[in-house]
Amino acid sequence: MKVTRRSFARLLGGLILPPTIAPALETKRLPLAPTFPVQESSDPVASRFLDAIKHQEPVPVFYQGGETPGAFRRFTPTALYRLSPGGPIFATGFCLLRHSTRTLRVDRVRLA
Template sequence: MKVTLHPFSRLLGGFSPAAQKAPALEVKRLPLAPTYPVQETTDPLAKRFLEAVINLEDIPIYYQGGSTPGVFRRFQPTSLYRLTPNGPILASGHCSLRGSTRALRIDRVRLA
C-alpha cells in the first residue's frame, strides 16, 4: 500500500494510513435567528433608510455605537429588519469606515 503524506500528517495521526481514510466529520448547522423585515414605518429616520435601500444610495451618518462612537461614516443600507416583532430596527449594509458589511441599530444613528 502506497502512503502519501499530507503536509499536516503529524496532526492527522502521523504515518498511519487509517488517519488518511478517516470519515468526514458531520457538521450540524444551527438555525438562523428569525428576522422581521421592515417595509413600512412611521419613524422618519427609518423612512430615510428605506428610501436609501430602494434608491441604492448611501447616507452620511454619525453612529453612537460600536468601537468608535460618534465618528462620521457613510452607510449604504441593503435591508431593514427587527430581531423581535417590536424590537429596535436594524439596518444591514456597507459601512465606509470599516469597509465591510455591518448591522447598525438605527436608534443609535444621527444623520450628518
C-alpha cells in the same frame, strides 16, 4: 524573530490535529433567527434608510456603537428588519468607513 526548523515544526504540529480529535472540534451552525422585514416606519432614520435602499445610495450618519462610538460613516443600507415584532430595527448594509458589511441598530444612528 528567527524561525528555525524546530519552531516551524512545532507551529505546524499545533495546527494539524489527529483524526480522532478533529471531528469533536467541528462546530455546528445554528439556524438563523427569523426576521421581520420593515417596509415602512415613522422613525426618521428608518424612513431615510428605506429611501436609500430604493435608490441604492449611501447615507451619511453618526453611529453611537461599535469600536468607534460617534464616528462619521457613509452607510449604504440593503435591508431593514426586526428580530421580534415591536423590537428594535436593525439595518444591514455596506459601511464605507470599514469597507465591509455591517449591521447597525437604527436607534443608535443619528443622521448627519
